[in-house]
Amino acid sequence: MVIKVKVPRGSLAEDIVYHAKALITGFKEVVEPNRLTIQYPREVRWVPERFRGWILLDIRKCISCFQCAWACPVNAIQMYRAPNGKWYPGIRYTECILCHFCVDACPVGALIPTPIHDVAYVDFDEVKFKPEDMSRIPEYVYDESERVIKYEIKDGKLLKIALPKEEITKRLEELDKTIEKSPSTTTAGSEP
Numbered sequence: 594m595v596i597k598v599k600v601p602r603g604s605l606a607e608d609i610v611y612h613a614k615a616l617i618t619g620f621k622e623v624v625e626p627n628r629l630t631i632q633y634p635r636e637v638r639w640v641p642e643r644f645r646g647w648i649l650l651d652i653r654k655c656i657s658c659f660q661c662a663w664a665c666p667v668n669a670i671q672m673y674r675a676p677n678g679k680w681y682p683g684i685r686y687t688e689c690i691l692c693h694f695c696v697d698a699c700p701v702g703a704l705i706p707t708p709i710h711d712v713a714y715v716d717f718d719e720v721k722f723k724p725e726d727m728s729r730i731p732e733y734v735y736d737e738s739e740r741v742i743k744y745e746i747k748d749g750k751l752l753k754i755a756l757p758k759e760e761i762t763k764r765l766e767e768l769d770k771t772i773e774k775s776p777s778t779t780t781a782g783s784e785p
Contacts, residue, residue, distance in 0.1 A: 629751070631742045639743035639756060640708055645691045647709040648684060650727035654703035655681055664698035666690070673724055681724035687717060 603611070631638060640646070657679040662670040669688035672680040682695070682704070696704045712731050714720050722731075741756040 626753075629744060634711075634737040635739050636742045636755075637711070637738040637740075639741045640710065643706075644708050644710070645693045645706060647707050647712060647731065648693070648696060648727065649705040649707050649730070650682065650724055651703045651705060652681060652724060652728050654701045655679070655724075656701055656703070657681065658700060660698040660700060661695035661704060664694040666692065666694060670695055675724070682727070683721065683723040684727065686720045686722065 657672075659672060659680065661682045662668075662672050667688050667690055669685050669690070670682045671685065673683050674680055684695075693706055696706050707730075709730065738758060740758055743754045743756055745752045745754060
């Protein structure tokens with residue numbers, strides 16, 4: 594037996610009220626948008642200080658303890674043997690979920706979190722980072738942004754705040770200083 598269910602139909606007055614509310618909502622969005630749209634790549638989204646992005650490796654600090662590989666829940670870290678006999682981590686970003694368990698597990702701080710998250714790759718082979726590739730910023734990082742956009746909710750309204758580009762530039766400069774301080778530009782095969 595089949596029971597046919599009819600769509601509940603409101604009165605003409607209710608239909609007019611619902612349509613009027615929809616038109617008012619649309620008009621409010623035209624006058625004062627309440628959405629999270631940014632004009633990427635001219636605008637980039639502000640990310641918090643502890644944002645989990647691309648991972649940098651300081652080869653000189655690495656003690657080949659394998660803790661990062663053991664901590665990885667998705668086995669995205671592969672250890673590579675260097676000519677000096679030590680083992681260094683490499684990350685396959687096709688599998689990495691950016692949980693940063695490896696960063697937390699490293700006892701000497703050889704894995705450094707970065708705010709870099711917009712990296713483009715040409716093919717899958719470039720997504721597999723060997724230790725010497727993780728010692729420097731990826732070459733596909735381009736910064737075309739003009740401003741940084743931050744969203745805040747105040748009095749129930751979504752506010753879009755345009756910050757000067759210096760906000761994100763300042764963080765990247767701090768990262769550059771960290772990289773310069775640690776002499777990790779050597780390859781995995783050379784002794785410190």
